[in-house]
Amino acid sequence: MDIMPGGVTSPKGFRASGAHIGIKAVKAEGVAPPKDLAVLVSDAPAVVAAAFTTNRVKAAPVLWSQRVVARQAPVRAVVVNSGNANACTGDRGLEDAIRMGEATAEALGVEAEEVLVASTGVIGVPLPMDVVLRGIPQVCSALAATPEAGEACAEAIRTTDTFTKQAAVRMEIGGQVVTIGGMAKGSGMIHPNMATMLAFLTTDAAISREMLNRALKASVIDSYNMISVDGDTSTNDTVAVLANGLAGNPVIAEDGPDFAAFCAALHALNTHLAKLIVRDGEGATKLMEVVVRGAADVDAARRLARSVTTSNLVKAALFGADANWGRVLAAMGYSGAPFDPAGVHIRFTSPGGSVTLMEDGEPLPFDEDQALQVLRESEVRVEIDLADGDAQAIAWGCDLTYDYVRINGEYRT
Amino acid sequence: MDIMPGGVTSPKGFRASGAHIGIKAVKAEGVAPPKDLAVLVSDAPAVVAAAFTTNRVKAAPVLWSQRVVARQAPVRAVVVNSGNANACTGDRGLEDAIRMGEATAEALGVEAEEVLVASTGVIGVPLPMDVVLRGIPQVCSALAATPEAGEACAEAIRTTDTFTKQAAVRMEIGGQVVTIGGMAKGSGMIHPNMATMLAFLTTDAAISREMLNRALKASVIDSYNMISVDGDTSTNDTVAVLANGLAGNPVIAEDGPDFAAFCAALHALNTHLAKLIVRDGEGATKLMEVVVRGAADVDAARRLARSVTTSNLVKAALFGADANWGRVLAAMGYSGAPFDPAGVHIRFTSPGGSVTLMEDGEPLPFDEDQALQVLRESEVRVEIDLADGDAQAIAWGCDLTYDYVRINGEYRT
Incomplete structure (x- = not known):
C-alpha cells in the first residue's frame, strides 16, 4: 500500500x-x-x-x-x-x-x-x-x-x-x-x-x-x-x-x-x-524499530517489543550509539511476557550494516567499530528471535536525549 | 529507631x-x-x-x-x-x-x-x-x-x-x-x-x-x-x-x-x-518522596505512589523545578490503580515551603514564585490525598537529568 x-x-x-x-x-x-x-x-x-x-x-x-x-x-x-x-x-x-x-x-x-x-x-x-x-x-x-x-x-x-x-x-x-x-x-x-x-x-x-x-x-x-x-x-x-x-x-x-x-x-x-x-518524539534523534519474531503468541511478542522501546537504559544507550545489548535482554526480562532466555537471538541492523550479539541465549563476540557503524544511523532496528513459535510484533520508539530532559524540564515556563 | x-x-x-x-x-x-x-x-x-x-x-x-x-x-x-x-x-x-x-x-x-x-x-x-x-x-x-x-x-x-x-x-x-x-x-x-x-x-x-x-x-x-x-x-x-x-x-x-x-x-x-x-540515582540532583494517603487499600496506594516516581515527565519537571502537577495526576491515572480523580488533593512541600495545587479534584490557582521556592530544594515531597480510605504508602524517586542521559549513553565505553 x-x-x-x-x-x-x-x-x-x-x-x-x-x-x-x-x-x-x-x-x-x-x-x-x-x-x-x-x-x-x-x-x-x-x-x-x-x-x-x-x-x-x-x-x-x-x-x-x-x-x-x-x-x-x-x-x-x-x-x-x-x-x-x-x-x-x-x-x-x-x-x-x-x-x-x-x-x-x-x-x-x-x-x-x-x-x-x-x-x-x-x-x-x-x-x-x-x-x-x-x-x-x-x-x-x-x-x-x-x-x-x-x-x-x-x-x-x-x-x-x-x-x-x-x-x-x-x-x-x-x-x-x-x-x-x-x-x-x-x-x-x-x-x-x-x-x-x-x-x-x-x-x-x-x-x-x-x-x-x-x-x-x-x-x-x-x-x-x-x-x-x-x-x-x-x-x-x-x-x-x-x-x-x-x-x-x-x-x-x-x-x-x-x-x-x-x-x-x-x-x-x-x-x-x-x-x-x-x-518526532521529544528530543529524539533516532528511530528504533524493535521486531520480535518466533514468539509463542502475539501478545507476548507485543509486550516484549514494547518493553524494549520503553526502557530508559536502552533508549539512552541508543542515543550514545552504545551496543549495550544486555539492556535489551533485561528489558525483555521485566516485560512480564514469558520466554526462554536460552533461546534468544539478538541482532542490530541499520543502513550502516548489521551485527549479531546473541544466538541461542549465548553472547557472541562482536566488533565494536562495526556496532558503532550500525548504531550511528538515524534508524536502527533491533531484531529479536525467540525460536519459540510463529508470532511476531513490531514496536517503535526513540532515543532518550539531553533535549528530552530540556524540553520537559522547562515545558510550562 | x-x-x-x-x-x-x-x-x-x-x-x-x-x-x-x-x-x-x-x-x-x-x-x-x-x-x-x-x-x-x-x-x-x-x-x-x-x-x-x-x-x-x-x-x-x-x-x-x-x-x-x-x-x-x-x-x-x-x-x-x-x-x-x-x-x-x-x-x-x-x-x-x-x-x-x-x-x-x-x-x-x-x-x-x-x-x-x-x-x-x-x-x-x-x-x-x-x-x-x-x-x-x-x-x-x-x-x-x-x-x-x-x-x-x-x-x-x-x-x-x-x-x-x-x-x-x-x-x-x-x-x-x-x-x-x-x-x-x-x-x-x-x-x-x-x-x-x-x-x-x-x-x-x-x-x-x-x-x-x-x-x-x-x-x-x-x-x-x-x-x-x-x-x-x-x-x-x-x-x-x-x-x-x-x-x-x-x-x-x-x-x-x-x-x-x-x-x-x-x-x-x-x-x-x-x-x-x-x-544517589544516576544523574539525580533531587530526591522526590511521594506520599499517598486516604487510599482505599495499601496496594492501590503503593501503585499510585510508584507510578508518580517513575514518570519521566514528572521527573523531568522536578529537574526543571516546574510545578507541572498535572503530570502527577496523569501518572496516577495510568498506574492501573483505582481512584476517583474528583477526590484528589495534591500538595508539594519542601524545606522551601509548601504549595497546594489541587483540592477535591479542582485545580487551585497558585503562586509560581512560591512553587519555585518549594521545587528548588534538593528534597521535595509530593503529598497526595485521595479522601477514599485509610491506607497509605510512600515511594521515593529522583529527577531525570542531563547527567542520567550522559551516564547511560556512554556507560560501556
Whole structure:
C-alpha cells in the first residue's frame, strides 16, 4: 500500500482549517504566530469510530467526545485546540469542552452532539474561553477542501512537534476510488495503550459504523499502541476516523475483499503516522524499530517489543550509539511476557550494516567499530528471535536525549 | 529507631574486606584504583533470608545464590564483584559464578554451598576469571571486623554510585544489645519489584530462619520495592540478611515484642539504605518522596505512589523545578490503580515551603514564585490525598537529568 502526500482534505467532501487564535503565545515579532485551533468538517454526515486514552484521568474533551461516539449516530465535525489540554480542570473544564463543541456547531449550522472535541497542551490550566469562542467562528470561516487547508489544520494541532504529520492512501473498491487521509501529532506523553497522541482520519469510503469500528480497533493495536516516546500515557489522546461515503463505493458492511482492502489501507496510513510521531518524539534523534519474531503468541511478542522501546537504559544507550545489548535482554526480562532466555537471538541492523550479539541465549563476540557503524544511523532496528513459535510484533520508539530532559524540564515556563 | 553510623561489621562476629583486584580499569595514575571485589564473612554459621530480582532474565550469580538460599541451611559468606554483572553470559556465566563461590569457600575453609555470590556492572561480558580467582584469596586475607573493613567492603560493591552506602541500627532484645548493619549500592536499573540493587545486611540477632524471612519480606515491600531511579528492573538484584546469633538474645522464634522490635529496626535500616540509593540515582540532583494517603487499600496506594516516581515527565519537571502537577495526576491515572480523580488533593512541600495545587479534584490557582521556592530544594515531597480510605504508602524517586542521559549513553565505553 503506497503512502501518498495528502491529509484530511484528500478524500472527497472534507474541508479543514487551522489558524492562530491566541491560545499559544506569539514567540517573536516577524515569526509567524503558532497555529492553535483546527476545525475539520465533513460535508455529508459521517459514520465515526474512535479510540480514547486508557488513562483513568481523562481530559474534559475526551469525556465529551466519548459521549458523541457513544450516540452511534453520524458526526459532522471535529474541533481541536493546541496549547492547552483542558485536562485536570475540574467541572469547569467539562463545561468549557461542551462550549467548544457548541460554538463550533453554531458556526457550522450543525448540532453540538455531532462535533468531536479534542485538546492538547499543558495540563491543569483552564482554557481561555474568551479567546477560544472568538476564534472558532473565525477558523470556521476559512474552511476549505484544499491541500493547503489540510496542512493548516494539521499544523494547528501541533504542540512540541517539530514538523506537521499528515499523509493519505488510495485504493479502488467496487470500481470506485476510495481515499483515506490523516493527520496526527505527538510528541511527549507517548506510550502504548492508545493514550498517546491525537490522530484524525477522514475517508470518503462508504462503510458501516460497525465495520469502521472493527477496522480501526484492529489497526490501533499494531500501530499507535506499539509506539512509545517516554512511557507516559496521556490524559487526552484520541484517534478518530470519519467516513462520509462520498466515494460512492458499494457500502462495506461485511467481511470480504473490500473490507480487507480498506483495513490494509487504513493500517498502512496509521502505521505511517505512528512512526512519524515517534521519529518526532521529544528530543529524539533516532528511530528504533524493535521486531520480535518466533514468539509463542502475539501478545507476548507485543509486550516484549514494547518493553524494549520503553526502557530508559536502552533508549539512552541508543542515543550514545552504545551496543549495550544486555539492556535489551533485561528489558525483555521485566516485560512480564514469558520466554526462554536460552533461546534468544539478538541482532542490530541499520543502513550502516548489521551485527549479531546473541544466538541461542549465548553472547557472541562482536566488533565494536562495526556496532558503532550500525548504531550511528538515524534508524536502527533491533531484531529479536525467540525460536519459540510463529508470532511476531513490531514496536517503535526513540532515543532518550539531553533535549528530552530540556524540553520537559522547562515545558510550562 | 535511630540510624547510626556503621555497616556490615557493626554486629558481633562479622568480618569484611574490599579491594581493587583488576575487574574495573584503573582510571589514572595517582587516583586510587576502584575497588571491585568484596567479601563478607560470618564467624558463626548464619541463618539467611534473601529476595532476588523478579526479572525473567536472571544473572548467573542470582541463580547460584537462589540455590544457596533454597537449601534452608546456614551460610557463612558473601562474595560480590562490581564492574561486571555476569548476566546474559550463557552457560559459561553460571560456571563462573559457581567458581567464584568455590574459590571463596576454599580461601575461607567453608563449603561452596555456604557462599552467596553477587555481581553488578555491565551486562553480557564474561567475567575475567583469571583476575577474579587471583583476587579472591587476596581479598579474603584482609578480612577484618573493623569499621574500616566494612567501609572497604561497601566501597567495593559500587558501580556508578557516587558515595558509599552503609548504616547500622541497635536495639535491646531480652536484655542483650542486638545490632543490624547494612550496605547497599545503586544506582541505575533501579525500579520497584526487588529488582533494583544489591543490599547486604548482617545482624548478631538470634532469630529463626522463618522469622528472619518474614521480617525481610515485610520490609522489602515498603523499602527497596518503593524506590525507582529509571523504571528499569535489573537482572542481578539481591537483598540478603545474615543473622549469626552472637548477640546472645533469646532466639526470636515467634511473634511478639522481640520480633516487632527486630522488624522495626530492620525496616528503619532498609528504608534508610533505599533512600540513599535513590538520592544517589544516576544523574539525580533531587530526591522526590511521594506520599499517598486516604487510599482505599495499601496496594492501590503503593501503585499510585510508584507510578508518580517513575514518570519521566514528572521527573523531568522536578529537574526543571516546574510545578507541572498535572503530570502527577496523569501518572496516577495510568498506574492501573483505582481512584476517583474528583477526590484528589495534591500538595508539594519542601524545606522551601509548601504549595497546594489541587483540592477535591479542582485545580487551585497558585503562586509560581512560591512553587519555585518549594521545587528548588534538593528534597521535595509530593503529598497526595485521595479522601477514599485509610491506607497509605510512600515511594521515593529522583529527577531525570542531563547527567542520567550522559551516564547511560556512554556507560560501556
